[in-house]
Amino acid sequence: MLLSDRANSVELRPLTYQFAAAHGYRYDDNWLVIGGTVTTPDGVWSFTDPALLTDEAREVSAWMRAAAAGTVAVTGPDVEGYLSPDTWFNEPVLAFSLADRDETGATIRLHLSLEATPPWRQGDDRPDIYQYFVEVRVNTAALLHAADQWDLALASFPTR
Numbered sequence: 001m002l003l004s005d006r007a008n009s010v011e012l013r014p015l016t017y018q019f020a021a022a023h024g025y026r027y028d029d030n031w032l033v034i035g036g037t038v039t040t041p042d043g044v045w046s047f048t049d050p051a052l053l054t055d056e057a058r059e060v061s062a063w064m065r066a067a068a069a070g071t072v073a074v075t076g077p078d079v080e081g082y083l084s085p086d087t088w089f090n091e092p093v094l095a096f097s098l099a100d101r102d103e104t105g106a107t108i109r110l111h112l113s114l115e116a117t118p119p120w121r122q123g124d125d126r127p128d129i130y131q132y133f134v135e136v137r138v139n140t141a142a143l144l145h146a147a148d149q150w151d152l153a154l155a156s157f158p159t160r
Contacts, residue, residue, distance in 0.1 A: 001060075001150040003108055003136040003143075009039045010110050010134055012094070014057060014153050018050040022160040027090075029160040030054040034094065036116060040134055049115040051093040054159045061147040061154075063087045063096055067106050068143040072098045085111045085130050092129045105139035 002011045018031035034051040038044065052060075063086065066072045075097045077083050085095030088111075095111035111130040112118075121132060138146070 001146045001153065003110070003138055003146055005137040007041060008134050008136050009037075010136060011037045012060075012150070014052075014157055015048065017157065017160070027053065032057055032157055036094075036112075038112065038116075038118070038134055040118075043118060043120065045118045047093075047112075047116045049091070049093050051091050051116070052089055054154070054157055056089040057154055057157070058151075059087060059089075060096070061150045064108075064143055064147040064150070067098050067101070067108065068140045068147070070101060072101075074098050074101055082128075083109070083111070083130060083133065085109075088130070095130050097133075099135050100137075105137065106143060107135050107137045108143070109133045109135050 002009065013035050015033045015035045018033055019028055022029040030053045031050040032052050032054060033048060035048045037046045072086055075086060085097040088095040092113050093116045097109040098106060099109040100107035111133045113129045113132065117126055117132050121127060
């Protein structure tokens with residue numbers, strides 16, 4: 001799945017199950033390793049992390065379709081300046097929120113935490129969970145296409 005505008009791009013893809021063989025454990029059997037490549041004016045970086053369960057991964061495209069349809073509310077920082085994502089997962093590596101929406105498209109805010117933060121923001125400079133984000137402005141058709149591409153990539157990873 002690729003979300004891209006003139007300034008930023010985020011590509012996410014499911015790569016493999018964290019554990020090759022299923023052992024009958026609901027969580028361990030269904031962790032997906034997600035690969036990401038992020039491009040911003042500050043730099044380019046990649047990450048690979050077991051970030052989503054198979055069921056959580058399917059929520060991503062559902063959220064994107066809801067954002068495209070206008071049924072996800074735009075969110076901003078709270079009174080203390082903290083941004084809370086609309087959708088988040090067991091591992092706080094990836095999350096999504098809607099920064100803006102109009103009749104032509106949406107600005108998607110992809111929150112990147114822990115292993116997904118840029119290398120120059122690791123260590124002592126690492127931001128709080130969900131507080132580092134990349135915003136990408138996409139038209140509605142591009143957002144729906146990204147949701148379709150994500151679903152297509154997930155077809156190889158059924159819940160085990």
